[in-house]
Amino acid sequence: MASRRVRPGRIARRGLRHLLAWIAVAFALFPALFVLGTSFNPMNNIATTRIVPRNPTLANYLAVFEKGLGVWLLNTVKVAGIAASVSVAFCALGAYAFSRFRFRGRRAGLLALMLVQTFPQTLALVAIFLILHHIGFYAPWIGLNTHWGLIIVYLGGSIGFNTWLMKGFFDSIPRSLEESALVDGATPFQAFRWVVLPLARPILAVIFVIQFITLYSEYLIANVILKGKEMYTLSVGLYNLIAEHYSDRWGEFAAGAVIGAAMILILFYALQSQIISGLIRGAVKE
Amino acid sequence: MDGLGKTILKILFLSALGAFAIYWAALAALAGDWKVVPFVVLGAAGVSWLLLSERAYPLRYLAPGLLFMTVMVLVPVVYNIYISFTNYSTGHILRKDQAIQVLTSKEIPTSPPVRFRFTAYGTADYLRVIVISTPEGPLFVSPEGKVMDPGSFAAPDANGDGVPDSVDGYPPLGTREFLANHYPAVQRIRIPWEEGWLRLATLRDFGYFIPRYRYDPERDAIIDTRTGKVYYAGLDRFVAEDGEPLDPGWPRWVGLANYIRFIRDPRYHQAFGRVFLWNVVWAVLSVAFSFVLGLALAILLNDRNLRLRKLYRSLLIVPYAIPAFISILIWRGFFNTHVGLFNEVLKSWLGPRAGVPWLDDPFWARFSLIFTNVWLTYPYMMLVSLGALQAIPGELYEAAAIDGAGPWKRFTTITFPLLMVSVAPLLIGSFSFNFNNFTIIWLMTQGGPVVEIGSQAGATDILLSYAYKLAFYGARGNEYSMAAVFGVIIFVIVAVISGISFTRTRALEEVSRGL
Structure with a gap:
């Protein structure tokens, strides 16, 4: 390498590339770094904040937890966690059937799945709201302003896309392993449970994480269904915390934002390559 | 053997499901809630078919996801289209029977107001009973709002004023203690009384309230108990003959009206x-x-x-x-x-x-x-x-x-x-x-x-x-x-x-x- 002759023009072009890359990196990172600095800043408005605060303090973190951040985080993890795990379980079952069984209505079913997942659930938001309103008279625990109601809505909305995505993965798992299990007398369900599922575990984990992140960030449906500070998820809570209070709660919001983003950032970078390939397979963010 | 065990398990499960479905459907039918019955019957039949039919085998894998997708994606889409042909809006969101319920639970005090003193017995964390002093003698009411038999309590009353000195050993609660610990629960109590009901009116009294409106099923009309004005059921709410409407109403089919609007x-x-x-x-x-x-x-x-x-x-x-x-x-x-x-x-x-x-x-x-x-x-x-x-x-x-x-x-x-x-x-x-x-x-x-x-x-x-x-x-x-x-x-x-x-x-x- 060192012996290779390098022309000055090439060095200049290299330098330019690095310069441009660093400008882009600065553009990408500055909001996050700025907010990280703000969260430790003793002053609570935007005007006085700087990336490295003068007298760092944890006061903002304490204040935002007092305003309910802990409850919102727990609510969000509960709702997103339950909805995502049940969704993965149901979708794995459904995707396996679409991938391995041949039955009447299979093609129509696949087509229907693909059509359904192109329409965002939020288009029928009014209907969802009224359905929960009516369900509430019969089963108050899944009516409006309940976490279980929200979980069911999320669950229904995620089935189409996840089944579609997982079917593709199952198609890529060779059938020979299951077939030998079937020859040995296993039922199709046993073959699914003990042969295919263990092989698909990493993929299921990734789909779970993608779904979790998506639901973690969901605002619209949660805002319609949940009323009252104790019920809020993180997105609704943080929005209501800051929306009309940029002049006096910026520091607290920054602390909440850091905590709210930290978990997702860790998840995202831990599974970076798998998540990206999963997302690019067809999803746009959210 | 494994297969046999599974079959037995399946039969047991389906029998339990069937029994439960019949029980539930019967309960609903007895309560007059006929709309629930077909759902229960069809649901149970569907599950049985799913587990018994060999042809339904692939569907066993699809059913859980399909159920939620149907309920929360497909049904809302269809329902949304339906709503666009109705007048769902503020004042037109309840069902008719719910609207009647809302209207008939509106109340007014009698004039002159009738009030009865009450005393609550218990401790800060426990409410034993409420005793309301009515002209017909003390009324013992449980914290859930049920009228109890006075004989089932040990309630000594030394001065004979109708207010027991203690009940089952629990002393009367002061107003402040009552307000701090038991007010919200007692506030919800409604005790049927003559033509209306008794409810908490002040911190010391229960008041007699009568319904503002009465529903007449024969004329399908709401009657104002004070003025006697009659509101007949219209298409989406009750309306008096002079055109005065009552809120809330209920939604109705309006065809293309929204699209035309x-x-x-x-x-x-x-x-x-x-x-x-x-x-x-x-x-x-x-x-x-x-x-x-x-x-x-x-x-x-x-x-x-x-x-x-x-x-x-x-x-x-x-x-x-x-x-x-x-x-x-x-x-x-x-x-x-x-x-x-x-x-x-x-x-x-x-x-x-x-x-x-x-x-x-x-x-x-x-x-x-x-x-x-x-x-x-x-x-x-x-x-x-x-x-x-x-x-x-x-x-x-x-x-x-x-x-x-x-x-x-x-x-x-x-x-x-x-x-x-x-x-x-x-x-x-x-x-x-x-x-x-x-x-x-x-x-x-x-x-x-x-x-x-x-x-x-x-x-x-x-x-x-x-x-x-x-x-x-x-x-x-x-x-x-x-x-x-x-x-x-x-x-x-x-x-x-x-x-x-x-x-x-x-x-x-x-x-x-x-x-």
């Missing part, structure tokens, strides 16, 4: 036109700018000899990894006209009067939104483009270089066309997503700023956020049915976009085969 009433269709135009501009510009930036960065990083390219890539996708709602709220803070970072910086450079009304002026609000959205979505475009660039075979470039094509020529004739083959469907997907990207619009501007006094549609409202305002933040109450009309319209638009996307993908596949 949408076309006739300039309030709606003018707003729609303005909102739709911005909606398209917003989606197109968001996709175009973020794609250009993403592609440029992808080309920048698509050099195997570039050092640190892995690091750059990881850092450049940070906006993708932060939950969008958090980033949006941060950017909203930066753009804030009065206390935001950008105006503070401008002021420190250009003097105290400098500053841009970022989110308070229609043009700048749109600018800020697109800017923020580009920041949010360029990582996706970059990742997609990087993948597509790496899939382009290097020989093509070598051949072009031999032909003497320069870098720009190589980009326009090789890179870009090949890139578009794989990226175009994703761009359409991104357009479709941004067309309905409610979150960023709502969290940044809530559709504002106002462009026209009296119109709810702001400068940055997209169709979805405008529909949302009509439904849940309505200036004229909640116009669910009009919001549903907008839902149907957006639905058609999305269907058209998806249709184009599908055919276009196929077209592009053919193009790539031709190469």
Whole structure:
């Protein structure tokens, strides 16, 4: 390498590339770094904040937890966690059937799945709201302003896309392993449970994480269904915390934002390559 | 043996299910709730068929997901279409029987008011009983509101005033103790009394209240108990003969009325036109700018000899990894006209009067939104483009270089066309997503700023956020049915976009085969 002759023009072009890359990196990172600095800043408005605060303090973190951040985080993890795990379980079952069984209505079913997942659930938001309103008279625990109601809505909305995505993965798992299990007398369900599922575990984990992140960030449906500070998820809570209070709660919001983003950032970078390939397979963010 | 055990288990489970279904259906039928019966019967029959029929075997795998998808995606879509043909709105949201219930539980005090002193017995954490002193003697009421048999309590009454000195050893509670610990529970108590009921009226008294309205099933009418005025059941509410309506009412089928109102009433269709135009501009510009930036960065990083390219890539996708709602709220803070970072910086450079009304002026609000959205979505475009660039075979470039094509020529004739083959469907997907990207619009501007006094549609409202305002933040109450009309319209638009996307993908596949 060192012996290779390098022309000055090439060095200049290299330098330019690095310069441009660093400008882009600065553009990408500055909001996050700025907010990280703000969260430790003793002053609570935007005007006085700087990336490295003068007298760092944890006061903002304490204040935002007092305003309910802990409850919102727990609510969000509960709702997103339950909805995502049940969704993965149901979708794995459904995707396996679409991938391995041949039955009447299979093609129509696949087509229907693909059509359904192109329409965002939020288009029928009014209907969802009224359905929960009516369900509430019969089963108050899944009516409006309940976490279980929200979980069911999320669950229904995620089935189409996840089944579609997982079917593709199952198609890529060779059938020979299951077939030998079937020859040995296993039922199709046993073959699914003990042969295919263990092989698909990493993929299921990734789909779970993608779904979790998506639901973690969901605002619209949660805002319609949940009323009252104790019920809020993180997105609704943080929005209501800051929306009309940029002049006096910026520091607290920054602390909440850091905590709210930290978990997702860790998840995202831990599974970076798998998540990206999963997302690019067809999803746009959210 | 294993198979036999399973069969027995199945039979046991199905028997239990059947028994439960019959029990539930019978209960519902006895309660007069006939609508529930077919659901219970069909549900039980469906589960049995699923578990018994060999032909239903694949469906056993599909059923759980299908159930939730049906209930929370397909049913809402159909229901939404139905709502657009009704007058669902504030005052027309309950069922008729619920509306009757609401009306008949409205109450008025008798005149002159009738009040009975009461005494609560218990401790701070435990309420034993409430004793109401009525002319007919003391009334013992449990904390749940049930009238109890006085004989079942040990209630000594030394002075014979009808107020026991203690009950089962529990002393009478003072007003303050009662208020602090038991007030909310007791407040809910209604005790049937003569023609109405007794309920807590003051901190010391229960009052006698009579219903404001009475329902007459024979005439299907509501009667005002004070004035005797009769409100007959109309199509969607009770109306008196002089035309005075009673709220709440119930929804009814109105046919195409909402659609006709949408076309006739300039309030709606003018707003729609303005909102739709911005909606398209917003989606197109968001996709175009973020794609250009993403592609440029992808080309920048698509050099195997570039050092640190892995690091750059990881850092450049940070906006993708932060939950969008958090980033949006941060950017909203930066753009804030009065206390935001950008105006503070401008002021420190250009003097105290400098500053841009970022989110308070229609043009700048749109600018800020697109800017923020580009920041949010360029990582996706970059990742997609990087993948597509790496899939382009290097020989093509070598051949072009031999032909003497320069870098720009190589980009326009090789890179870009090949890139578009794989990226175009994703761009359409991104357009479709941004067309309905409610979150960023709502969290940044809530559709504002106002462009026209009296119109709810702001400068940055997209169709979805405008529909949302009509439904849940309505200036004229909640116009669910009009919001549903907008839902149907957006639905058609999305269907058209998806249709184009599908055919276009196929077209592009053919193009790539031709190469």
